[in-house]
Amino acid sequence: MTGRPFRPVRRRKQSSERVVGVPAPLWLPASCALGLIVLPVLGLFARVDPAGLPALLTSPAALSALELSLRTAVTATLLSVLLGAPLAVVLARARFPGTRLVRGAVLLPLVLPPVVGGLALLYLLGRTGPVGSLLDERFGLTIPYTTTAVVLAQTFVAMPFLVMGLEGALRAAGTEYERIAATLGAGPWLTFRRVTLPMLLPALGSSLVLTFARALGEFGATITFAGSLRGTTRTLPLAVYTEAQADVDAAVAMSLLLVGVALLVILVARPGGVQGRG
């Protein structure tokens, strides 16, 4: 024991709360993960030729693809809400045999490669498919390789995000408020409109953003089911893919458009509430 004086640990200047420590071995892989996410996007920016960019961004091909993308993604999102929100309520509230099976089915588009989804849609709704042939004979409707097909492909892939987001929120909210509403004399439909739905709005917002983002980025199902026809089915991701084989600068410019929309989505909506926290 030497005479080294015992000194208290030096306090920080401000009395801030001590953060729970992160174990040292985690920092390296965490940094790599972040790099893997951020660096490619930065690389994209590095590839940009600033002089030619405005012209590329406003080229007819880019603008038509952007317009088509926004139009189809918005439609797909609306369709997802109209069909997916009721499905979420059913999954969260109804009890029937096979609920688990149905919930599993809803997850299918999330785990299935989109190309396979597109192929499945093609064989169902294609001219020779069981439903497609019916539509063709009865109503003269052909769906594959049309803008409608784009919307259906996007809905197929994106709707699960909405269903899962809303279902999670409904479960988190529980049924207590609905029970209270019933004791106040409100029937199921009134309770749904005046209690369930308004309380679901925050979660609906964040789920909508995710759904829209997923629809906007859809590629695999679209290209198999709708093809890549300029003006009718060539959305922005498809245009990027097409251009990447011929004119890389144009592809990069269109990619920037998508990055911009994605950043906007993150900034505006912060899809952190997807798990129902709203």
Place this chain on the structure above:
Amino acid sequence: MAEDRNPAPEGEGRVTWNGEPRPGDDAPDGLSAELRVPRSTFTLDVDLRVPAGEVLAVLGPNGAGKSTLLSALTGSVLPERGRVRLRERTWLDTDRGIDLPTHRRSVGLLAQRAMLFPHLSALDNVAFGPRAAGTRKRRARRTARDWLERLGLGELAGRAPARLSGGQAQRVALARALAADPDVLLLDEPLSALDVDAAPAMRGLLHRALGAQRGPCVLVTHDVLDAVVLADRVLVLDEGGVVERGRTGDVLARPRTAFTARVAGLNLVAGRATERGVELAGGRLRGHVVERVDPGAPAAATFSPTAVAVHRARPEGSPRNVLAVRLVGIEPRGDAIRLRGEHGPPGSGVALAADVTPSAVAELGLGTGEEVFFVVKATEVAVHPVSDG
């Protein structure tokens, strides 16, 4: 099935909404229920009658079936077998396949937590019931404002629930339940989530509000004070069954189960009657016999915690009752300290309480887990008969 002893003439020939002509009823203005609901740890098996204008307090330890009872009354739990009637309306009759959904039962519920709809103002929360009944928005809001003012909450009308204190929210929730004009009012531990400052005011408000209620009311509580202040009658549940019932004063003055005695603030020791006391597994308690009990019959001795003296060592040669007790809790109770102890085998012994002064606790140096002796004079011990079973 209760027989129709006194057919009510006004019920004759009348047809209720479900097309059922009602002959009589054993609680013509009130609520009557017979319910059997199996749960995982117990089976609720209860029958009860609450006349109009009366408040029935349902007391019982946790897991006794109190919440299940309320759930069966509101309709959120379907009993295996049961019948619930309000005046001439049948809410539930499993034999005849009648089971009204909650929203058609006209049953108001005030739960532990206020559960105000977070997206509606206090006023619109209260207006929810009238609106659901089909009243136009402006009139519903006027009704709601009336109720808020009647309960002294007028200035909170425009507030969002998030900006109300716990006590305020619970009062608004009461206004909301009353504004729906329910035929039956159910209160599920309405004070238990409030802090100690807010509870007395809410209890007073409930006292006034329930006094003005015309319909029957069922109050579930674990606090005997709620029952004393608010209820005309008491029903004590344990493990799903009714163990005691009667007028509040009677039940609490002469508790027959350990639970009722504990909540009533009395010690209760059950055993077999002797000529001058109660024979226990590990000894005997001498006391004065309040009601005649045959020797050998089940009996209970009750005594107040304030009548207990606490000793470190067994007092020798004392004519008093001496009970060896293991302390399991020490808690303040007003000016006194309540010592909670257990007499007999750990976990299954008799719960006993003694109120002593803080200085006595300090002098004796008492701590939980210690063995002490509760000493009580025979004159302080009352012996009651207890029904079998």
